[in-house]
Amino acid sequence: MAAITNSSTSHDLCSSTRKSIPSSCHSLASSPHLNFVSFRKTKLGFESKKLEWSRGRKEEWRKWSVKCTAEGIDGGMFVRRKSREEDGIVVVRSIPERYKVVSLLACVMCLCNADRVVMSVAIVPLAAKHGWSSSFLGIVQSSFLWGYIFSSVIGGALVDRYGGKRVLAWGVMLWSFATLLTPLAANHSTMALLAVRAFFGLAEGVALPSMSTLLSRWFPNTERATAFGISMAGFHIGNVIGLLITPIMLSTIGIFGPFLLFSSIGLLWAMTWTYRVTDDPLESNFISRSELRLIQAGKSASLKKSNKFPPLGLILSKLPSWAIIFANATNNWGYFVLLSWMPVYFKSVYNVNLKHAAWFSAVPWATMAISGYLAGTASDFLINAGYPTTFVRKLMQTIGFIGPAVALICLNYANTPTVAATLLTAALSLSSFSQAGFMLNIQDIAPQYAGILHGISNSAGTLAAIISTIGTGYFVQWLGSFQAFLTITACLYVLTTVFWNLFATGDQVL
Structure with a gap:
């Protein structure tokens, strides 16, 4: 998550002001605003300069680089505080x-x-x-x-x-x-x-x-x-x-x-x-x-x-808002089905004792944390590489829904608890890609009303979670197996993915 900098811009800007360094750099270097600065070690070619210039010239160049980075041109994962001691300047890292x-x-x-x-x-x-x-x-x-x-x-x-x-x-x-x-x-x-x-x-x-x-x-x-x-x-x-x-x-x-x-x-x-x-x-x-x-x-x-409460009518009049609402509802539907019924599933289908069923229920959440972080990193990488925000949000959300849909369909044909646990872990891990889809898209389309839009979509998701949790029990009691409800959930994932790709956008609409 290191900050992205443009070293070439920094070099050009500093080069254009090189003549004015002697008169301005000293006063700026002693400014109290230079307490925090950040460095890139290899961006400006310091090593080659050191071989050519004298000791005095090196000191002048170092002060000039401090000015450039202190102006906020450069950035990095760590900022550094400059302090003076008897024998020179000590740089201290700070998060x-x-x-x-x-x-x-x-x-x-x-x-x-x-x-x-x-x-x-x-x-x-x-x-x-x-x-x-x-x-x-x-x-x-x-x-x-x-x-x-x-x-x-x-x-x-x-x-x-x-x-x-x-x-x-x-x-x-x-x-x-x-x-x-x-x-x-x-x-x-x-x-x-x-x-x-x-x-x-x-x-x-x-x-x-x-x-x-x-x-x-x-x-x-x-x-x-x-x-x-x-x-x-x-x-x-x-x-x-x-x-x-x-x-x-x-x-x-x-x-x-x-x-x-x-x-x-x-x-x-x-x-x-x-x-x-x-x-x-x-x-x-x-x-x-x-x-x-x-x-x-x-x-x-x-x-x-x-200063005012947001206009609900305006928010709900936009199709990209409904794309987020439906995505949240579908995400919570599948999430709570797996969260609430996995121990029962392993016990009733594979006769796995409750201790091992609890273990199967816990492991997927750890992998979900890792895959969610990877999804966020991949999303930022694609946007930094120049891909449109709309494309990235649609791609991440498609992975987050189609992946679990395929895993749940395959789960109907699993014949061992190990295979079933692997498929359930894959379903939850891939569903975490939705974090880089509809969850981030809330800020994309409505930065000023992100809180209320998030609340509306989360309420729809909570309602879906209640329905799916109760509905699973009735379906299992009625049909005697989990297969029907898992198939319904997979179909819901696919339908919401289609709606998402038709109406979602990465542009601000509110």
Whole structure:
């Protein structure tokens, strides 16, 4: 994700001002604004110059290069702070501020998903303790979605108006509080438990719109897909962490252990986030001038918070908006079918015990994190190579839907659990290419209203997840196998891909 620079431009600009160096370079070199600069070691041919010039000439050339890079012409993965000591200048490496922001976002997305998984695992001992029926387990599991389906739209509108920093910070604190209350509510009454889980979903609904908006402000267009891939990798790793840590803590500490752990982490994250991050890099006290210029130069337009709630009628009147909405719904349909029913699938079809079924359910999420990052990197590479944004978004989304469709069709013919696990892993891994498709396309077509559009599409996806999760159970009970529903899901992937390629665009329409 290193920043892309144009060394030839830097060389020409510096060459054109070479005559004025003696009078201006000294004053600029001593300016307090030169605290942060970035270097490329091989771009300007320093080594060949050193062989020709005297020691004094080399010092003058070095000062002149500091001026050029300090003006924001050059960039790199690391910025360097210049400080003086008795024997010369010492260069200290510093991580760019935008990478610290994306690291914090990846951590909170990991926590977001881990908090969901905790309940999926802890519900087993809770059900045994309180004597819950199988039908009530389904109600408890779905109660999270009751709040989540509404908060996505509301949260997206709040992000557009107030910015992602405050909305995400409040969301994390509220869902961490709900996580802490979950085992207490379960011991109190079933209604209290359902209310807390619905509140938990309500708080978590702001996470994705906030992340999407913040990344669009903190990263140039040429790095945005990779940054999104890193953030979503954290989201998928949250599944793995939740599935691995929760059973251990339940068996050693008890039912309160994992809930207390993850809620505490959430509150610590919120304190770090509030102190360190701003809605826009222009407001940050930690960013260097060269990095700020790099970010601004890589954006097609300036994004500002809107003082009014966005026009829903205008957003829904555009076919590219509906392409995103349908893509999100289809993506969540397939995602939650696999998430909710994989353990049952392995148990009923291949008679694999629940311990191994849980392992088959956990492994694909790790590979999904890797493939999502690779999809983002490939997307940025293609855009930097000159391919149109529309082409790249359509290509990534096509891979993200046609790949899982083929894998699910082949799954109907799998005859061993190993082959089935491989196909399911391939389906989830390829579906992560959608992150570089419809998810990034939200910022492409509606940068000013990205939060509300993300919320609308996420609500449609949540509704699809509820329908698919319940529908799978009815289909399996009705037909006695998973094949029919897997085939329906594959057909839905194909139909949405056709609609996407007809109406999606990488150009701004709102």
